[in-house]
Amino acid sequence: DTGVSQNPRHKITKRGQNVTFRCDPISEHNRLYWYRQTLGQGPEFLTYFQNEAQLEKSRLLSDRFSAERPKGSFSTLEIQRTEQGDSAMYLCASSFGLRETQYFGPGTRLLVL
Amino acid sequence: AQTVTQSQPEMSVQEAETVTLSCTYDTSESDYYLFWYKQPPSRQMILVIRQEAYKQQNATENRFSVNFQKAAKSFSLKISDSQLGDAAMYFCAWRGGATNKLIFGTGTLLAVQP
Numbered sequence: 001d002t003g004v005s006q007n008p009r010h011k012i013t014k015r016g017q018n019v020t021f022r023c024d025p026i027s028e029h030n031r032l033y034w035y036r037q038t039l040g041q042g043p044e045f046l047t048y049f050q051n052e053a054q055l056e057k058s059r060l061l062s063d064r065f066s067a068e069r070p071k072g073s074f075s076t077l078e079i080q081r082t083e084q085g086d087s088a089m090y091l092c093a094s095s096f097g098l099r100e101t102q103y104f105g106p107g108t109r110l111l112v113l
Numbered sequence: 114a115q116t117v118t119q120s121q122p123e124m125s126v127q128e129a130e131t132v133t134l135s136c137t138y139d140t141s142e143s144d145y146y147l148f149w150y151k152q153p154p155s156r157q158m159i160l161v162i163r164q165e166a167y168k169q170q171n172a173t174e175n176r177f178s179v180n181f182q183k184a185a186k187s188f189s190l191k192i193s194d195s196q197l198g199d200a201a202m203y204f205c206a207w208r209g210g211a212t213n214k215l216i217f218g219t220g221t222l223l224a225v226q227p
Contacts, residue, residue: 042217
């Protein structure tokens, strides 16, 4: 069990560019979550997958954001036409079931210039 | 809507001493879970302790224990025999029994003085 991994760990991009982040959950965890954390704040929920199905999306997830989890394994989060307000830490977490603890990855820190 | 409040932005404790971090929450649900997560600088968030609302007994994990006051909607974390490695941001979080998302407080930054 190697834990939740995320790549890249850091990303610097220019406003208007597209970026994609990857999350590999703990093996056999069927639930995967994305959160966003801005400086000085706690993480805020973005979206959730059960296996390959995206079952819940926050209002924070604008049309520029899209997430996928093909085959119910790793997940990608894409932000199109990035804005400076998208600068944040993007955290991924996974769990084995609804009532089970969510385990977090190290996050991807995004800076939009 | 559920909310989680951490009223102490920063706390400091001497090594080997005990410190208590406060957390209050607001919910109308009866089935929920409460968590304390630790986020060291530039490192990933890790679970410290978890409490099921239906359990009357306070959760304990080694030097970490909680004081869960359900009627008062209070969930404080006590760290005994503080160590330098305990220095981190601590987040209190709530999750409903039938929901998927964690709702976090704004965190308490704990400094441990040698």
